[in-house]
Amino acid sequence: MPIGATIPERADDQVFARSLAYMGLTPGEPIREQPVNVVFVGSCTNGRLSDLRAAATVLRGRKIASGVQMLVVPGSQQVKRDAEAEGLDRIFIDAGAEWRESGCSMCLGMNGDLVPKGHYAVSTSNRNFEGRQGVGARTLLASPLTAAASAVRGRVTDPRELL
Secondary structure (H helix, E strand, C coil): CCCCCECCCCCCCHHHHHHHHHHCCCCCCECCCCECCEEEEECCCCCCHHHHHHHHHHHCCCCCCCCCEEEEECCCHHHHHHHHHCCHHHHHHHHCCEECCCCCHHHCCCCCCCCCCCCEEEECCCCCCCCCCCCCCEEEECCHHHHHHHHHHCECCCHHHCC
């Protein structure tokens, strides 16, 4: 769903209605401006060096919004080393994000990296089914650019506003 779109109406689709209820969303509501509590960038999906560079372009010289937790997890140890050699880790840390070891992490709620129940996460993971990032977690999938912009603003944000 494009960032500028609104939640569609699907009158006779009970699965869709259940999904909206779980997410706390209603038809006609814009996805943009939705509050964000947690941002996750990385893991094997969207944890390539190019993805980390993209997120860093948004975060460079900025801070993540108050009350937002951001985790950045490189897709491999090689990507982590390369990112650190370029100074990307410092950009994330200086912005207030957590720079992590490579691995699965919050992508599937491993190692205690969970989104609290009822909280919204913008995640670069490739799936967002119920409970994937924590019981009751509400996950919105996004690109690394959108995730980083959303971390800065504390709400779902079109990254073009910050580039």
